[in-house]
Amino acid sequence: xxxxxxxxxxxxxxxxxxxxxxxxxxxxxxxxxxxxxxxxxxxxxxxxxxxxxxxxxxxxxxxxxxxxxxxxxxxxxxxxxxxxxxxxxxxxxxxxxxxxxxxxxxxxxxxxxxxxxxxxxxxxxxxxxxxxxxxxxxxxxxxxxxxxxxxxxxxxxxxxxxxxxxxxxxxxxxxxxxxxxxxxxxxxxxxxxxxxxxxxxxxxxxxxxxxxxxxxxxxxxxxxxxxxxxxxxxxx
Amino acid sequence: xxxxxxxxxxxxxxxxxxxxxxxxxxxxxxxxxxxxxxxxxxxxxxxxxxxxxxxxxxxxxxxxxxxxxxxxxxxxxxxxxxxxxxxxxxxxxxxxxxxxxxxxxxxxxxxxxxxxxxxxxxxxxxxxxxxxxxxxxxxxxxxxxxxxxxxxxxxxxxxxxxxxxxxxxxxxxxxxxxxxxxxxxxxxxxxxxxxxxxxxxxxxxxxxxxxxxxxxxxxxxxxxxxxxxxxxxxxx
DNA sequence: ACCTGAACACCGTTCAAGT
DNA sequence: ACCTGAACACCGTTCAAGT
Numbered sequence: 145x146x147x148x149x150x151x152x153x154x155x156x157x158x159x160x161x162x163x164x165x166x167x168x169x170x171x172x173x174x175x176x177x178x179x180x181x182x183x184x185x186x187x188x189x190x191x192x193x194x195x196x197x198x199x200x201x202x203x204x205x206x207x208x209x210x211x212x213x214x215x216x217x218x219x220x221x222x223x224x225x226x227x228x229x230x231x232x233x234x235x236x237x238x239x240x241x242x243x244x245x246x247x248x249x250x251x252x253x254x255x256x257x258x259x260x261x262x263x264x265x266x267x268x269x270x271x272x273x274x275x276x277x278x279x280x281x282x283x284x285x286x287x288x289x290x291x292x293x294x295x296x297x298x299x300x301x302x303x304x305x306x307x308x309x310x311x312x313x314x315x316x317x318x319x320x321x322x323x324x325x326x327x328x329x330x331x332x333x334x335x336x337x338x339x340x341x342x343x344x345x346x347x348x349x350x351x352x353x354x355x356x357x358x359x360x361x362x363x364x365x366x367x368x369x370x371x372x373x374x375x376x377x378x379x380x
Numbered sequence: 381x382x383x384x385x386x387x388x389x390x391x392x393x394x395x396x397x398x399x400x401x402x403x404x405x406x407x408x409x410x411x412x413x414x415x416x417x418x419x420x421x422x423x424x425x426x427x428x429x430x431x432x433x434x435x436x437x438x439x440x441x442x443x444x445x446x447x448x449x450x451x452x453x454x455x456x457x458x459x460x461x462x463x464x465x466x467x468x469x470x471x472x473x474x475x476x477x478x479x480x481x482x483x484x485x486x487x488x489x490x491x492x493x494x495x496x497x498x499x500x501x502x503x504x505x506x507x508x509x510x511x512x513x514x515x516x517x518x519x520x521x522x523x524x525x526x527x528x529x530x531x532x533x534x535x536x537x538x539x540x541x542x543x544x545x546x547x548x549x550x551x552x553x554x555x556x557x558x559x560x561x562x563x564x565x566x567x568x569x570x571x572x573x574x575x576x577x578x579x580x581x582x583x584x585x586x587x588x589x590x591x592x593x594x595x596x597x598x599x600x601x602x603x604x605x606x607x608x609x610x611x612x613x614x615x616x
Numbered sequence: 617a618c619c620t621g622a623a624c625a626c627c628g629t630t631c632a633a634g635t
Numbered sequence: 636a637c638c639t640g641a642a643c644a645c646c647g648t649t650c651a652a653g654t
Contacts, residue, residue, distance in 0.1 A: 163618085186647060197647085199619050207647065258541075262565065262583070268573060275575035288575075289543075289582035290592065294599060297541060301533045305494075307525075329498065337504060339511035339524075346525035347498070356526065363530060366610075367603030374602075399637085422628065433628085435638050443628065 160194050165203040169213045179314045215256035219266045222246045235277045240361045247303040252311030254304040302360040307350045396430050401439040405449045415550045451492035455502045458482045471513045476597045483539040488547030490540040538596040543586045
């Protein structure tokens with residue numbers, strides 16, 4: 145007696161995994177990671193599974209729903225910090241940190257996660273915690289909303305636009321594209337753009353990723369703390 | 381003797397403007413404004429001009445070049461503040477403000493402007509000024525680069541993701557889409573998501589745009605000032 | 617329950633040809 | 636210099652049909 149998986153492997157040497165909603169979503173993320181989000185298409189995924197494009201429509205309503213599911217998947221891996229540990233500005237730091245860690249697994253797909261952040265449970269928990277911390281700090285409903293949005297956007301932008309990321313371009317071309325941009329800055333007229341020339345390398349490369357993210361988080365936190373102090377002084 | 385423009389108007393009641401590179405770029409922006417960026421296509425623009433799609437390829441190399449030109453056009457209108465007026469953190473505020481004003485004219489196209497900011501002259505002047513101010517404040521090359529990038533991204537995100545903007549969706553559907561999102565937040569279980577429910581309206585609507593932008597700018601400035609003070613204390 | 621074939625309405629783009 | 640016709644290789648999606 146041959147198991148189904150063995151039979152499949154025998155029939156197809158290039159052992160494609162069985163078609164399923166989860167497998168389709170994972171394949172979409174894998175394509176986006178290596179070739180950019182524009183490389184993701186129903187037909188392309190079908191081809192990777194050795195199946196006709198219309199087969200996917202059994203597992204997924206349409207392409208929009210697939211993209212939504214990819215966004216949800218990115219956020220699903222997040223372990224929400226408990227309410228006890230996530231207090232004050234250090235709580236905000238933690239929330240930003242766990243979100244960034246999740247997004248970094250698929251840096252070319254941050255827009256998908258952004259679209260789903262208030263639609264999926266993990267994203268809602270993240271937003272709820274951020275709002276709670278900000279409200280507890282004394283910010284108004286309107287300010288807390290805007291600051292919570294700014295927190296999420298900070299994480300998204302830090303990952304999506306990390307210097308030298310070039311996630312929109314296929315993997316093999318990324319180095320070349322980045323080198324081109326850097327050269328363009330270096331070749332700028334030094335009399336008109338002295339600072340751009342001086343900063344050419346540091347604008348296009350990220351020598352220390354963990355420092356980069358830590359400083360990006362810190363800029364946001366410092367801003368929030370500063371606004372909180374002003375609030376106390378003004379309203380107090 | 382009939383002038384060319386009269387002849388054209390007579391031949392076609394729906395007086396299409398003459399085809400030109402500038403006109404094509406403007407049409408692209410107009411379509412993006414009303415129908416979202418995904419509504420912009422070579423074939424659609426050609427149709428608007430009453431011309432065959434291939435006619436556009438005389439005025440524009442390909443679609444990527446068209447999108448680049450649209451991004452450049454958005455940034456071209458910016459009046460760069462003079463070096464004298466743009467000093468210190470107030471200079472950064474001014475730079476953010478002029479950039480935001482330009483982006484607000486085409487809120488669905490911020491990604492196009494983002495891609496061109498270090499490639500077109502206006503964008504480079506903006507970046508150069510920001511870097512100069514940050515360097516003058518004592519930040520290192522690496523920090524100034526990251527903070528200047530953060531400034532540009534702050535402007536882009538404030539405009540692109542303004543609550544209730546929904547720029548990806550055609551104009552007529554925007555109200556309905558936003559109302560749906562708001563309702564979803566209101567209907568969340570109040571025991572699990574008390575703050576999301578409380579903030580439902582302010583997360584999905586922007587009652588006062590100029591206050592929204594002013595506070596967004598202030599968050600960034602407050603962060604930079606706070607980091608600058610720390611720098612002095614630590615290094616000083 | 618799960619997949620295929622044929623068809624439709626869209627894309628961007630090339631290339632030779634027209635005026 | 637500026638535009639067209641025909642063709643190609645892609646999309647997403649529907650719908651009836653197969654097993």
